[in-house]
Amino acid sequence: MDIANAFALLSNFVLVPAIAYGAQLALGALGVTIIFGILRFANFAHGEMMSFGAMAAILATWGLQAAGIGIDPLPTALLALPVGILAAVAMALLTDRFVFRFYRRKRSNPIVFAIVSVGVMFVMAGLIRIIIGPDDQSFADGARFLFTVRDFREATGLEQGIGVKQTQLITVVVALVVVAALFWFLQKTRWGKAMRAYSDDEDLALLSGINPEKIVMIAWVISAALAAIAGTLYGLDKTYKPFIFLQILLPIFAATILGGIGQPVGAVLGGFIVAFSEVTVTYAFKRFLAYLGPDGWAPEGLVQLLSTDYKFAVSFVILVAVLLVRPTGIIRGKVI
Amino acid sequence: MKRLLPFLCAAVMSTTAAQAQDTVKIGMLQGFTGPTESLVKPMALGGEMAIQEVSDSGIFLGGKKVVSVRGDSTCVDAAAATAAANRLITSEGVNGIVGATCSGATTAVLNNVARPNGMVMISPSATSPALSTIEDDGLFFRTAPSDARQGQIIGEILVAKGIKTAALTYTNNDYGKGLADSIQSAFEGKGGKITAVAAHEDGKADYSAEVATLAAAGGDILIVAGYLDQGGKGMIQAALDTGAFDRFVLPDGMVGEALTDNFGASLDGSIGTNPGTDSPGAAQLAKLAEGKGFKGDDPYVPEAYDASAILLLAMQAANSTDPAKYKGMIEKVANAPGEKIYPGELAKALKILADGGDIDYVGGTALELIAPGESAGSFRETTVEGGKWKTVAYH
Numbered sequence: 098m099d100i101a102n103a104f105a106l107l108s109n110f111v112l113v114p115a116i117a118y119g120a121q122l123a124l125g126a127l128g129v130t131i132i133f134g135i136l137r138f139a140n141f142a143h144g145e146m147m148s149f150g151a152m153a154a155i156l157a158t159w160g161l162q163a164a165g166i167g168i169d170p171l172p173t174a175l176l177a178l179p180v181g182i183l184a185a186v187a188m189a190l191l192t193d194r195f196v197f198r199f200y201r202r203k204r205s206n207p208i209v210f211a212i213v214s215v216g217v218m219f220v221m222a223g224l225i226r227i228i229i230g231p232d233d234q235s236f237a238d239g240a241r242f243l244f245t246v247r248d249f250r251e252a253t254g255l256e257q258g259i260g261v262k263q264t265q266l267i268t269v270v271v272a273l274v275v276v277a278a279l280f281w282f283l284q285k286t287r288w289g290k291a292m293r294a295y296s297d298d299e300d301l302a303l304l305s306g307i308n309p310e311k312i313v314m315i316a317w318v319i320s321a322a323l324a325a326i327a328g329t330l331y332g333l334d335k336t337y338k339p340f341i342f343l344q345i346l347l348p349i350f351a352a353t354i355l356g357g358i359g360q361p362v363g364a365v366l367g368g369f370i371v372a373f374s375e376v377t378v379t380y381a382f383k384r385f386l387a388y389l390g391p392d393g394w395a396p397e398g399l400v401q402l403l404s405t406d407y408k409f410a411v412s413f414v415i416l417v418a419v420l421l422v423r424p425t426g427i428i429r430g431k432v433i
Numbered sequence: 434m435k436r437l438l439p440f441l442c443a444a445v446m447s448t449t450a451a452q453a454q455d456t457v458k459i460g461m462l463q464g465f466t467g468p469t470e471s472l473v474k475p476m477a478l479g480g481e482m483a484i485q486e487v488s489d490s491g492i493f494l495g496g497k498k499v500v501s502v503r504g505d506s507t508c509v510d511a512a513a514a515t516a517a518a519n520r521l522i523t524s525e526g527v528n529g530i531v532g533a534t535c536s537g538a539t540t541a542v543l544n545n546v547a548r549p550n551g552m553v554m555i556s557p558s559a560t561s562p563a564l565s566t567i568e569d570d571g572l573f574f575r576t577a578p579s580d581a582r583q584g585q586i587i588g589e590i591l592v593a594k595g596i597k598t599a600a601l602t603y604t605n606n607d608y609g610k611g612l613a614d615s616i617q618s619a620f621e622g623k624g625g626k627i628t629a630v631a632a633h634e635d636g637k638a639d640y641s642a643e644v645a646t647l648a649a650a651g652g653d654i655l656i657v658a659g660y661l662d663q664g665g666k667g668m669i670q671a672a673l674d675t676g677a678f679d680r681f682v683l684p685d686g687m688v689g690e691a692l693t694d695n696f697g698a699s700l701d702g703s704i705g706t707n708p709g710t711d712s713p714g715a716a717q718l719a720k721l722a723e724g725k726g727f728k729g730d731d732p733y734v735p736e737a738y739d740a741s742a743i744l745l746l747a748m749q750a751a752n753s754t755d756p757a758k759y760k761g762m763i764e765k766v767a768n769a770p771g772e773k774i775y776p777g778e779l780a781k782a783l784k785i786l787a788d789g790g791d792i793d794y795v796g797g798t799a800l801e802l803i804a805p806g807e808s809a810g811s812f813r814e815t816t817v818e819g820g821k822w823k824t825v826a827y828h
Contacts, residue, residue, distance in 0.1 A: 110641070118639075406634070
């Protein structure tokens with residue numbers, strides 16, 4: 098029995114990465130859920146919006162790095178984040194003005210909006226590849242680790258160590274701040290209340306004199322800002338590559354639906370549940386069990402539920418299971 | 434066209450008739466069309482440069498001339514390759530074949546044409562491990578190493594360094610899988626243990642889950658059979674971040690400055706292997722090819738030059754153009770003992786052989802033939818020290 102080592106091992110490979118990943122998914126899912134709450138369609142372009150915001154932040158980071166401006170030991174990308182947010186917001190407002198507003202005026206079906214958003218996704222993906230190219234881009238600088246596995250081992254004398262990357266901490270802290278600010282906005286401010294009212298009952302909200310175009314604009318601004326933050330943090334923590342933002346759309350949608358569509362609290366909850374499911378289901382518990390079991394004993398196999406190749410299948414399974422068993426999600430949300 | 438045909442026929446007949454009995458023909462059976470067409474152009478010229486060199490020496494089998502006859506083996510069309518080889522043997526009457534280019538075409542030609550006709554063929558570029566075990570009646574050779582060879586070399590290096598256990602990850606394609614299989618069987622055959630094998634997909638953002646699996650299984654070192662600008666890099670990043678592994682074995686797809694530029698000294702102690710030779714032959718061949726319309730260091734060009742050279746040198750050693758007689762001499766001229774022969778020294782080699790001496794053909798690839806008649810391949814072992822690649826040894 099060696100509980101301390103078992104805990105350290107599990108933290109290093111499951112808890113820490115899953116918390117950071119969960120925070121990234123939660124930010125993404127919040128953006129999707131807000132658009133769904135107000136405009137009532139699943140925005141497939143959200144992944145590319147993340148990518149677009151991150152791309153703008155990267156370009157700004159490079160500019161700052163070239164100019165020698167930095168906030169060492171924090172990554173320069175944090176300084177460049179406002180540029181990414183502005184770019185994403187501008188992009189969102191432009192697409193809304195030239196694409197989505199047309200269909201809104203025609204009062205098109207939500208499914209038409211969803212398909213239009215797929216088109217927007219492809220256009221945006223092409224634009225991103227023209228501007229920054231399809232390759233990996235590295236833009237992280239500053240201190241890489243808060244503390245490394247080796248530091249931890251030396252400090253505690255344990256066999257197993259926990260390493261925490263600076264970007265993981267930044268991800269979690271930024272996500273906390275952003276989510277708190279968002280909830281404050283939705284609960285306490287006039288426009289936040291108006292948005293919730295509009296989301297609850299559109300006609301009633303219109304009767305009370307709420308300007309729908311303004312609500313829609315605010316929804317896009319919030320969603321795009323969240324997307325830019327989520328994309329930049331994801332790129333900072335892992336790597337920025339345009340292609341992965343197509344892949345990340347699936348876990349984000351799974352998180353949104355699991356939490357309850359249109360429910361901000363649900364989106365955060367869903368993000369963490371999906372992240373923890375993906376990581377734990379594909380984690381091999383062999384060593385963890387070996388520490389908990391009697392001395393000198395270790396399980397024969399790797400004790401892994403699913404091979405890591407099937408990581409994305411976990412989101413699919415969650416998506417299908419939720420739609421079958423509880424289509425409203427954990428917190429009663431809208432049904433697609 | 435109808436009126437032209439007799440003229441064409443006559444033209445062809447007259448050229449073949451013009452060649453006298455004291456001309457030896459070598460079939461240059463390469464994939465001139467299809468997926469390998471860009472590779473093959475310089476390869477064929479390289480092979481023909483050796484043929485020309487022997488022909489010009491004036492001492493080949495008592496002064497015979499040598500000419501190359503081209504045949505198109507394609508790369509993917511086994512029927513076309515078989516037909517081309519048949520033509521070379523039955524209607525052109527070649528005395529040996531340099532080819533084919535791709536492993537599939539080579540297998541087809543060997544089974545359908547070379548073995549039934551007892552014809553020697555030396556491929557410069559077929560690297561499939563399956564060709565190591567094929568029935569060949571001693572007729573098939575290759576101057577390129579089998580893909581399995583690097584796995585054996587990595588196994589040997591690991592055992593020599595006293596590493597007992599290793600985890601293995603490979604990029605999920607034919608190259609990665611084949612290399613991983615050969616590393617695993619070589620290492621385990623020498624008493625090592627592969628604790629876990631996990632494939633990784635290229636083009637993902639995050640490889641911490643794959644690394645976590647390998648870390649759970651443990652191992653002294655992580656073997657990464659991938660690409661340095663793709664998933665291989667991501668695997669190393671995740672392994673370093675989580676402290677799961679701090680030393681790596683890096684096969685050819687992972688050896689490059691980009692990797693050390695990115696990770697620096699944190700890779701220290703890692704082992705790299707990639708094809709490479711310290712033999713001066715490659716540079717000499719590149720010089721020889723200058724002004725001949727191709728580059729001597731293009732892929733498989735040295736192998737093609739060497740294939741033609743050892744084919745002709747074996748004929749000289751056996752003093753015969755009969756495949757049944759000279760096939761046994763190929764390994765003899767390619768390997769020690771004897772005078773070392775570099776590119777451009779074929780006339781010297783022919784003279785030594787004519788006088789009854791021994792040669793050890795080195796050529797452009799530092800050629801060493803091992804059983805069953807294939808190149809041992811030359812690999813460079815490197816290690817990372819202070820964030821830089823450092824050559825340790827050649828294998």
